[in-house]
Amino acid sequence: MSGPALPDGRFATDRETVDAHRLDRSGWVPAGRPLGVALAASVADVRAVLRHASATGTPVVVRGAGTGLSGAAAATDGSIVLDVSRLNRITEISVADQLAVVEPGVITADLDRAAAAHGLRYAPDPASAAISTIGGNIATNAGGLRCAKYGVTRDSVLSLDVVLADGEVISTGHRTVKNVTGYDLTGLFTGSEGTLGVIVGATVRLRPLPAGTATVAAWFDDIAAAAAAVTAIAAAGVQPAVAELLDAPTLAAVERITPGGPAAGAFLLVQTDGPAAATEADQVLAVLGDRTARVFAARDDAEAEQLLAVRRQALPALERLGRVLIEDVAVPRSRLAEAVEEIQAISKRHAVPVFTMAHAADGNLHPILVVDRDRELDDEVWAAADAIFTMALDLGGTLTGEHGVGVLKRTWLGNDLGERNLALQRRLRAVFDPAGILNPGKAV
Known part of the structure; x- marks a missing residue:
């Protein structure tokens, strides 16, 4: 089958390029191989790919930096990988309106740095900010370290330009902070994981740089005590911008590299x-000091960055240990301690190593299963994952707080949403993509 009509060099079928675009960071390896990679450099390129795919019934998997953790950007057999990372311009930063207009391939940290030159910042702060793209963050409704105070990506997206499955372009939302005209299509596309359309432009909200920042770290005898301390901080009336939690095995993995x-x-x-x-930091110190003697307040930005680096190095450290299955559940904040204790019990019960980190202030846990690189994700591994998902739902939580559904969590969607809700969402997906070419087998 011939590829889409693109300028020379923008549709690649050689093994090296295809292999470099085949997988995301989730560890999921789909069967078969994609047909090729469309290296889009313009909106016109994206439209050409989707018109071709629509006419031929060819599946399309959209990709930015490939940092997704649920398999949504992994290329399935016979698909076209649509790489939009070359659409990477920041076209406007408005200080007056506190917003930026960007293309989807802009690196998240690059936008934050560009905003900082104007006394502003882009609040969403995923751990992958240095390598992930704004388009991928929007497609997965990414979270991050500052979620508890500033919300997930959806809370910072004002409007979108989207190419639909048939190649047509629509715009949603406005540059205004408030907008209640019609259905919230901007919110619908945010987190849709490439199943409703391809994001080719976004207007995102910026916020003033904070007048001050203070960083506190504490070490506990066990993770349940640390989780309980987070609940106590909230009870004291403090709203942290960041509250990150790592368990002992994760700390040990970080220690190996730092x-x-x-x-x-x-x-x-x-x-x-x-x-x-x-x-507020003094209040945090008082709360933590009642629960552990090992409390430290950073004296300057350099010490604060050293402490933040412990959290940011956690996933790379675990990836060195073996094959990782990165889970992402959320529970009510008041039940965080219960959740971490149960995850430890699940790990022992199934004899599967589980390393837990969390955006603790909003109850978002990342229990990461790590197995030997040559071990398949066998029944016992999936039984441990199933027990973690069931635990989250039993505590009043959800299957995913920020990574999305992708492939890895589709089996459990009905348990979270309910069958009627799930059926309605699938009907909604068919409205935007009646031929089913956009990321088939992913998300809902």
């Missing part, structure tokens, strides 16, 4: 920001 940290059963990092940052 030696020098203290041995502990859990590590908790809390950051406050804004005019009251120092006062």
Whole structure:
């Protein structure tokens, strides 16, 4: 089958290019191989790919940087990989309206740095910010370290330009902060994982850089005690910008690549920001000091960055240990301690190593299953994952707080949404993509 009509060099079928675009960071390996990779450099290229796919019934898998953690960007057999990473311009930063207009291939951290030059910042802060793209963040409704105070990506997206499955282009939303005209299509496309259309432009909200920032770290004997401390911080009336939690096995993995940290059963990092940052940090210190003697307040930005690096290095450290299955569940904040204790019990019960980190202030846990590289994800591994998902739902939580459904969680969707809700969502998907060419087998 011939590829889409693109300028020379923009549709690649050689093994090296295809292999480089075949997988995302989830560890899921689909059967078969894609037909080729469309290296889109313009909206016209994206439209050409989708018109071709629509006419031929060819599946399309959209890809940015490939940092997704649920399999949504992994290329399935016979598909065209639509790489939009070359659409990477920041076309406007408006100080007056506190917004930026960007293409989907812009790296998240690059936008944050560009905004900082104007005294602003892009609040969403996924751990992959240095390598992930804005388009991928929007497609998965990515979260990150600052979610508890500033919300997930959807809370920062004002409007979108989207190419639909038939190649037509629509715009949703406005540059205004408030907009209640019609259905919220901007919110619908955000988190749709490439199943409703291809995002080719976005207007995103920026916020003023905080007047101050304060960082506190604490080490606990066990992760349940650290989780309980997070609940106590909230009860004290403090809204942290960041509250990150790592268990002992994860800390040990980080120690292998960055030696020098203290041995502990859990590590908790809390950051406050804004005019009251120092006062709130003092409150955090008081709460944590009642629960552990190992509390440390960063004296300057350099020490704060060293502490943040412990959290950011966690996933790379685990990836060195073996094959990872990165889970992402969320529970009510008041039940965080119950959740982490149950994850430890599940790990022992199924004899599957589970390393837990969490965006603790919003109840979003990442229990990461790590197995030997040559081991298949066998029944016992999936039984452990099933037990973690069931635990989250039983505690009043959800299957995913920020990574999306992709392929890895489709089996459990009915348990979370309910069959009627799920059927309605699939009907909605068919409205936008009646031929079913956009990321088939992913998300809903």
